[in-house]
Amino acid sequence: MELRDYLRVLRNRWRIVVLCAVVGIAAGALYVIASPEKYQSQTQLFVSTSAAATDPSTVYQGGQFTEARVQSYADIVGGPLVAQRVATQLGGGLTAAQVEREVTASAPANTVLLNVTVTDRSPARAQAIAAGIGEVFPSIVHQVEATDSSGQSLVKVSVVKPATYSASPTSPKTTLDVSLGLVVGLLVGIGGAVLRETLDTTVKTTTDLQAITGAATIGAIAYDPEAKRQPLISLADHSGSRAEAFRQLRTNLQFVEIDSRLRSIVFSSSVPAEGKTTTVCNLAITLAQAGVRVLLVEADLRRPRVGQYLGLDSTVGLTNVLIGSTGLEDAVQTWNPQLPLRVLASGPNPPNPSELLGSREMGKLLRAMEDAYDLVIIDAPPLLPVTDAAVLAAEASGAVIVVHHGKTRIEQVERAAAALEAVGSRILGCIINFAPHRGPDAAYYGYAYRYTTPSSDLLKRTATVPGGNASTPLRPANGRADTTYYPPATPEKEEPVDRERTEPTRPPAAGRQRPS
Numbered sequence: 001m002e003l004r005d006y007l008r009v010l011r012n013r014w015r016i017v018v019l020c021a022v023v024g025i026a027a028g029a030l031y032v033i034a035s036p037e038k039y040q041s042q043t044q045l046f047v048s049t050s051a052a053a054t055d056p057s058t059v060y061q062g063g064q065f066t067e068a069r070v071q072s073y074a075d076i077v078g079g080p081l082v083a084q085r086v087a088t089q090l091g092g093g094l095t096a097a098q099v100e101r102e103v104t105a106s107a108p109a110n111t112v113l114l115n116v117t118v119t120d121r122s123p124a125r126a127q128a129i130a131a132g133i134g135e136v137f138p139s140i141v142h143q144v145e146a147t148d149s150s151g152q153s154l155v156k157v158s159v160v161k162p163a164t165y166s167a168s169p170t171s172p173k174t175t176l177d178v179s180l181g182l183v184v185g186l187l188v189g190i191g192g193a194v195l196r197e198t199l200d201t202t203v204k205t206t207t208d209l210q211a212i213t214g215a216a217t218i219g220a221i222a223y224d225p226e227a228k229r230q231p232l233i234s235l236a237d238h239s240g241s242r243a244e245a246f247r248q249l250r251t252n253l254q255f256v257e258i259d260s261r262l263r264s265i266v267f268s269s270s271v272p273a274e275g276k277t278t279t280v281c282n283l284a285i286t287l288a289q290a291g292v293r294v295l296l297v298e299a300d301l302r303r304p305r306v307g308q309y310l311g312l313d314s315t316v317g318l319t320n321v322l323i324g325s326t327g328l329e330d331a332v333q334t335w336n337p338q339l340p341l342r343v344l345a346s347g348p349n350p351p352n353p354s355e356l357l358g359s360r361e362m363g364k365l366l367r368a369m370e371d372a373y374d375l376v377i378i379d380a381p382p383l384l385p386v387t388d389a390a391v392l393a394a395e396a397s398g399a400v401i402v403v404h405h406g407k408t409r410i411e412q413v414e415r416a417a418a419a420l421e422a423v424g425s426r427i428l429g430c431i432i433n434f435a436p437h438r439g440p441d442a443a444y445y446g447y448a449y450r451y452t453t454p455s456s457d458l459l460k461r462t463a464t465v466p467g468g469n470a471s472t473p474l475r476p477a478n479g480r481a482d483t484t485y486y487p488p489a490t491p492e493k494e495e496p497v498d499r500e501r502t503e504p505t506r507p508p509a510a511g512r513q514r515p516s
Contacts (some may be wrong), residue, residue, distance in 0.1 A: 006194065013193035020192060024185020028178040037169035039123035041130040044161035045114040045137065047073060049154055066112045069145075069155060076144075077105035077116055077137060085140070086132040090125075099129055113160075123167055130163035201410045203403050209430045212410060213401065213417045218256065218429035219249030221279060223405075223436065231278040231309050233285060246286040249431065253283075256428045257397070264366060264376035264396040265428065266299075268389035270412040271382050274404040275433040277305045280379045287375065288341035295332070295373040297344045299392055300381045301353040304346035310335050317345030322361050328368060342373070353381075358391040366395050383416040393425035402431045 010017060047070045076082060083099040105116045116133055120126035138157040145155045203209055206217035224242050233243045256262065267283075269276040277300070284296040298306035299318060307314030312333050320326035321344070332342045350356050369376045378396060380389035393399040399420050403413060420427055 009193055009197045010190065013196055016193045016196060017186065017189035020189030021182055021185040024181040024183070024188070025178055026181070027185075028181025031181070032172045032174050032177050035172040036121055038119050038121055038171045039126050039166055039168075040170045041118045041120075041123070041126035041163050041165060042161070043116045043118075043130040043134050043159060043163040045073075045077075045116065045134065046158045046160045047112045047114065047141075048156050048158070066155065067110070070107045070112050070114060073114055073137075073141065073157075074105040074107040076140070077114060077133060078103045082133060082137055082140060085136040086129055089132050089136060090128055094125075094129075102126070102129065103133065114157075118163075119170070123165060127163045127165045134159040134163060202406050203408050203410055203413060203432070204406055206430075206432065208410060209403060209413065209432070212413045213427050213430055215401075215427040215429050217432055218252040218400070219245065219431040220435040221245045221249075221275070221431065221433050223434040227278065231281070233282050242282070243286075246282050249283055250286045250290065252429070262375065262397045262428070263370040264378060266378045266380050266389060266393040266396045266399040266425075267402060268380040268393070268399060268416070269382045269402040269404075270384050270408055270416040272303070272385070274382075274402050274408060276382070276402040277309065277379055279402055279431060279433060280377055281306060281309050284341055284377050285339070287377075288336075288339040291340065293340040293342075293374040295342050295344060295369055295376045297369070297376060297378045298346040299357060299378045299388070301346050301349055301356070301388070302381055302386065304349070306343065306379055307345045310343060312343055312345055314345040315348065317347035319347035319350050319356065321347075321365060322356055322359065324361075328365065328372075344369075354387050354391060357388050362392075363395050383419045384412060387419075390419045390423045390425065393420055394423040396425070398426035398428035400428050400431060402433055405432050405434045405436065407434070 047066045049066055078100065080096060080100055083103065084096040087094045087096045087099050102119050103116065104119075105114055107114055116130060118126045118130040118133070120129065141155055141157050203212075206220075209215075209217050222241050222245060227242070233240070233246060253262075253265075267276060267280045280296065284294045287294045296306065297318060298304050298314065300306075301319065304314055306312075307317075312335065316326060317331050321328050321331050328344075331347070332344050335341050335343050356362065366376070376396075378392055380392050383389045383401075389399070401413065401416055401420075417427060
């Protein structure tokens, strides 16, 4: 991973980092609150030889002697012997073990000094213990060290810095402890974010999808919080991000198969709740807005939702046609009279959906629907729980897999693609649903930018060309590679070109409509 990859991970997983940082600050604050205040008192002792010496060599030897001794004295100051005498001298319920725990001593290198520090909950008692050490330690040294012929100790200990008194606690250190908690929390959060990203096996990029399925991503639909309340795009909304995403999907669908015309497409997903049905419904509406005669077939016979979303009756539909109780023309419903969109609902739920969808009657019905409409869009069940979608995809022109961004796992898409390949179905492409419209990945899917066209121009562009030929593949209007496609118009008599005019052609004749 490069630096920008780490930055992207942190932007995607910033909640983990923030949460760990808050927990670290809270832990530091709790430590400060729970820790009792402690005070310190310090005293300093000087160790020297007591014997008088005038010879330089004797003075040097004495210095070497005291330097060697002072390292051992540092251990004795904090030992039980000194602690017991100080506790006895001070009294007041103070024990030798308590004094021993509160005393620390150190001897700086190449010196004959002893630095004694006493830490206690009371500043006065800390000072008293430090002062007591300064009083009892010289006598203890006198006892343990060798003496001369007169009975005097060869080592002399003097107090050069009396015990200090400090009214300010030395611990806990609020700023330091809280800052330390913040730093530890940030480090844990960053590590957790990177680990979470490393262990995350969900699909998040088109590169992941193409590597798994071998097919290009033909559409990315952004997450819209209003989609749950209003799953279908509004016919009057021409500049919204969802409407533009479906127009882009419609455009990309035209380039999936250039040599031959797509007649029927099965839309499925790996697992439920990936937004497959709403995607199919909105794509069918968008295609119909471009003048394509679309038949939307509700082939999810286990959990049909198309009729519910479109507000149509699902009691009569596909299953009735397959068993011969109703004709195709009688079962097809019109969603909007202004659009060439027809819907074949599911009908009653059968006990054997897979066998029904894989029957010869289904194959014959699919051929009949392909002959009657420009494009047949089939909403099929998910691929992993049941085999219905794979059975349908084997009879259709191909299949499109809908993937939930950040939720569908890579292994699930691999198994779904393998199920389609096992029946010889072509994977025409993939659609990423619930793509991010904010954050670092928004620009990756084109949702970090907004480019709109005036509504009046869009209304002109969505007008249907009269005289369309349904048997001819769709093409760009006027040869332009824009996002709206129409059926080609019936050839008309061309107007002569006046090369002396500034316009390349004369205006269209009265009553003739041409998309601009």
